[in-house]
Amino acid sequence: MVRMQDVAERANVSIATVSFVVNGTKRVSEATRARVESAMTELGFTRNVLARALASRRSRIIALLFPELDTRGNASAMEFVHGASVGAAERDHHLVLWPVANDPAALREYLDGGLVDGVLAMEVQLEDPRVPMLEAAGIPFVLIGRTADPSAYAYADIDFETTAHENLDHLAGLGHERIALVLEHPGALGESAYGPPVRLERAYREWAVAHGATAVVAMTARDPAGGAELAEDLLRDHPDVTAVLIANDEAAPGLLRGIRATGRSVPRDVSVLALGMASRTAALCEPPLVHSAPPGYDLGHAAARALIDLVEDADAEPIRTLLPCVLGEGASVAPVRTTLP
Amino acid sequence: MVRMQDVAERANVSIATVSFVVNGTKRVSEATRARVESAMTELGFTRNVLARALASRRSRIIALLFPELDTRGNASAMEFVHGASVGAAERDHHLVLWPVANDPAALREYLDGGLVDGVLAMEVQLEDPRVPMLEAAGIPFVLIGRTADPSAYAYADIDFETTAHENLDHLAGLGHERIALVLEHPGALGESAYGPPVRLERAYREWAVAHGATAVVAMTARDPAGGAELAEDLLRDHPDVTAVLIANDEAAPGLLRGIRATGRSVPRDVSVLALGMASRTAALCEPPLVHSAPPGYDLGHAAARALIDLVEDADAEPIRTLLPCVLGEGASVAPVRTTLP
């Protein structure tokens, strides 16, 4: 390995000077700089990340809290991780993965190691125990998702309001007047643990009021069986529903089956739009689902950059990023069928 | 932050002694150890990862080379990453993600930073430019997947031979005698860039020979359109095919559609088994596919541990791990239909 010392000797300067030209942190005469730079390229010098970290008290490493039980959002989680790692790399930072779920003690341990300058937290719940932990530790952090009251923190999240309204407008534009919303059950984590269903339902009801539409909201488990059951109940109780906006990936295939089981056809009789479903997931369904895909990569990218901004300037205004899902093609949505008398 | 110095002062010992009890690297008298330990817990000491790394010349960080263009294996890639991060954590290591594709120069840069003790490479191609790079750098590495001649390296990979044979036996056990294999086209990367199709075809042909069966191998692009086309061609040219083993996730929905388009039904007329498909992907298809799921988590876990073994003992025999895919339920396979005369 080539050290600064080696470069300094070759260029006939002190290692301080080498450091200054490497970091651009102080004026150096043109002649000296040139000598140092050619010495560096001749020797193939790359400065040691660890030593720099220790001396400067900035590791230039950020952590991504990676939930142990990743039952959720597998598809776009990968894109998110990818975006975060690229975002970090663009800013000359490294991204480490910390497999810690909601265990504040384990997180403490990691933090105390002093390896990272900041933390990215995925799968944020409305009341997330990691948030007070991170605040107490006094380390910069950015949430992916939002807590119930997000006003105090930096975050990057899906813009559920815009997404819901755009998706509903898309269906309404095709003549659909009675559009049902299908969400996931709160599940084991209890009432409204996660923000998305809560925010989506709110946005949906707002839209319904603004458009004079009757709201029909149904919830089901995150599995196909739930989706199938729900389809039958829903179409029996609300036979005038001509479109379903579903925000529950796992239940979607069941919903499609259930609709068929009632003798109806998608999209001829009922249109289905999957909100927050990744494109590759939507393509697997029968028929392929019109969907709005989460901007996983962009969220990860934005979150990493926002975190590094925060690390570099603790007084900076925390950045809050909201990005809508992107409408994608499929064969599950059609203009409403004119009812034959 | 609490430093070793603080602990040493409180326990009335030298920081060397603190280091010895923290690391268990030297005999320390019971009384001294007790004093040091209580001082540590009283102060809440956690040793600084960066300082330890620099002094010991072992960062206890490993890198995962994360392909920029992750078009492939999105579903199990996440599990793999998860397994690797847990495997590393269990051995007191950190995992960093390096978003570098097949760019040896970029990899060099990262390596020269001296941050990591070893490297995990995903999406290994049969002739992978990263391998000679890593060898030249003299850094321990483990491949996920195998090069054409894997005998020289440590790797963790799917056991395609066992998987193919098990999957074929499963179908044969249900009476299927003419089983087609569907693979992916080599694509832009050229002939047999990746190992899986090559290894699967070989295993399939072996099995066919051993069972006196006629081999039917078809290839198609990684998209639904290709799958649909292929189904029609395949069933026209080989009408006696009663089962399809498909190792091409993206083409699977198209294959199902294509089979239906010929007037046949899955699984009544044709059984379909998806080799190497993640369970959550298989559940989305219509009908849900009987599949064999890649052991992503276990591979990642094994690879990380194998790498750390290698780091800790460079002379250790490189560990080679092969794990088969695990058969999972679905509704796309049935006993062969007895032909009515």
Place this chain on the structure above:
DNA sequence: CTGAAAGCGCTTACAG
């Protein structure tokens, strides 16, 4: 069994 001291490869006031 324990400690004083050198050293890991950098950064950064401080002085000149």
Place this chain on the structure above:
DNA sequence: CTGAAAGCGCTTACAG
């Protein structure tokens, strides 16, 4: 504009 030196928080021969 440049350098000598202290220091980041540890580990690890070396001595006793």
